[in-house]
Amino acid sequence: MKIVIIGGTGLIGTKTGDRLRRQGHEVIAAAPNTGVNTITGEGLEEALAGAEVVIDLANSPSFADKAALEFFETSGHNLLAADKVAGIKHHIALSVVGTERLQDCGYFRAKLAQEKLIKASGIPYTIVHSTQFMEFLAGIAKSGTVGDAVHLSPAYVQPIASDDVADVMAGVALAAPINGMIEISGPERVRMNELVARYLKAAGDPRKVVADPEARYFGAKLNDGSLVSDNNPRLGRITFEQWFATSARK
Template sequence: MKIVVIGGTGLIGSKLVEKLKADGHEAVPAAPNTGVNTLTGEGLAEVLRDAPVVVDVSNSPSFADDAAMEFFRVSTDNLLKAEAVAGATHHVALSVVGTERLQESGYFRAKQVQEDLIRESGMPYSIVHATQFFEFMKGIADLATEGDTVRLSSAGIQPVHSDDVAAAVGRTAVGPPVDGVVEVAGPEVFRLDELIRDTLAAQNDSRTVVTDPGAPYSGAPLEENTLLPGPGAHLAETRYTDWLARQS
C-alpha cells in the first residue's frame, strides 16, 4: 500500500518511513527537501497520486504563536483539500496528549485548530495523541531556565520514546480509520520537576531545578493530570530510565 508521510524526513517521519517499508509498504517521505511543501501546495498533487493513506507528522518550524497557527491552519487545509482531490481514504495525524487542556499556549491552540480541521473535513481520519518524547526533555529544561535555575511544576508526565511513537503511528496508518483519537505513552509516570532534575544530573548539567507549582509549560499552566493520557492509552515498552542510561 502506498502511504505518503508528510514530514517524512524528520525525527518521527524518518523512523515511520523505515518501519512501513520494512513491513512491505510503499512509504513515500514528503517534505520541503523532497519537493513537497504543504504551506504552498507545491508537489502535493503529484506525491498524493494513488495514495489511499496520508500521514501527517510535520511540525511548525517556529513555536511562536502566530507562526505556529499559520503553519498548522494553512498546511492542514491544503493537505486535506489535496487528499480529497486525490481520492485518499485515511488521514492520520500526530498530535499531543493534553492538547485540549493546554489552550493557554499559542502552540497548542494551533494544534487544536489542526485537529478541528481534520474532524470537520469529512475525510476518514485517525489522530494519534502522544505524550512528550524522551528526546525533548532537555528542551523542556531549556525553555524553563532563567540563569542557572530551571523552574518546573511537579505535575505528572509520562514520556515516550520516539521509536514507540513511530510504531504507534504506523499501526494506526495501516488499520481502518478510527474517526477519533488514540493515545500512546511510555510505561512510567514521573513528576516533571523530578524527571528533569534526574535527567540533568545524568547529563552532568549543573543547573538547579526548582519546584514551582505556577511554572508554565509552553506558556500554559499545568494541573496534576494535564500531560497524562487517559486509561485507554497504549503503553509502550521502552523505559525512560533505560533510555537515559544508554545516552549517558
Template sequence: MKIVVIGGTGLIGSRTIAKLTEHGHEAVSASPSSGVNTLTGEGLADVLTGVDVVLDVSNSPSFEDAAVLDFFTRSTTNILAAEKEAGVKHHVALSVVGSQNLPESGYMRAKVAQEKLIRDSGEPYTLVHATQFFEFVNSIAGAATVGQDVHLSHALIQPIAADDVATAVARATAGEPLNGTLEIARRDWR
C-alpha cells in the first residue's frame, strides 16, 4: 500500500513511517522540506499520485488562535481536494482526545474545525484522538515555570508515549476506514 504522511518528518510522522515501512508499506514523507506545502497546495498533486492513503500528522507552526485555525482549515481543505482529485481511498488524521470539550482553547477549536472538514468531505476517513505525549511533559512544565515555581493546571492527564501513538496511527492507516474516531491513551487501545 502506498501511503503519504503529511508531517512525516515530525515526532509522530517519522516514527509512523518507520512502522509502516517495517510492515511492507511504501510510506512517503510529505513536508515543506520535501517540496509539499499544504497551505498553498504546492506539491500535493504530485506526491498524491498513485497513493492509497493519506495520513495527516502535521501541526501548526503557531499556536496563536487565528493562525492555528487558518493552518488546520486551509491545510486540510487543500489536502482533501488533492486527495479527491488523485482518487485517494482513505484519509487518516491525528487529533486530540477531548478537543470538542475545550472550546476556550483556540488550538482545540482549530482541531474541531479540521475534524469537521474531514467528516463532511464525504471521503472515507479515520480520526485518531490521542492524549498528550510523554515527550512534551518537560516543555509543558517549562512553559508553566516562573522563577522557581511551576504553575500547572489541576486537570488530570493520561500521557501516552509517541511510539505508542505511532503504532496506533500506523494500524489505523493500514486498516479499513472507520468513518469515525479511534481514541487512544496509555495502553487503552491495545
C-alpha cells in the first residue's frame, strides 16, 4: 500500500515511515525539502497519486497566533483538496490532547481549525490526540526560564515517547478510519514542574524549577485537566527513565 506522510522527514514522520516500510509498504516522506509543500501546493498531486492513506504530521514553523492559523488553514485546505483528487481512503492527522480546552492559545485555536476542516471534508479520517512528547521537555524548560529559574505550572502532564507515538501512527495507518478521535498518553501522570525538575537533574542542568500556578504554557493557563486525557487513552510503554537512558543524550 502507498502511504504519504506529510512532514515525513521530521521526528515522528521518520520513525513512522521506518515502521511502515519494514512491513512492506511504499512510504513517501513528503516535506518541502523533498519537493512537496502543502502551503504552495508544490508536488502534492504527484506525491498523492496512487496513494490510499495520508498521514498529516506537518507543523507550523511559528507559534504566533496569526501565523499558526494561516499555516494550518492553508495547509489543511490544500491537502484535503489534493486528497479528494487522489481518492484518498484514509486521512490521518496528529493533534494534541487538550486542544479544545486550550483555546486561550492561538496555536491550539489553529489546531482546532485544522481538525474542523478534516471533519467537514467528507474524507474518511482518524485524528490522533497525543500528550506532549518527552522530546519536548527541553523546550518546555526553555519556555519557562527566567534567569536561573524555570517557572512552570504544577498542572498534570502525561508525556509520551516519540517511539510510542510512531507505533500508534503506523498502526492507525494500517487500520480502517474511525471518523473520530483516539487519544494517546505516556504511562506516568506527573506534575509538569516535577517532571521537568527530574529531567534537568538527570541532564546535569543546575536550573531550579519553581512551581508557579500562574505560569503559562505557550500562552495558556493550565489546570490539572488541561493536558491529560481521561478518555481511556492508549498508553505508551516507555517510561521517562527508559526514554532518558536511551534517547535524551543522542
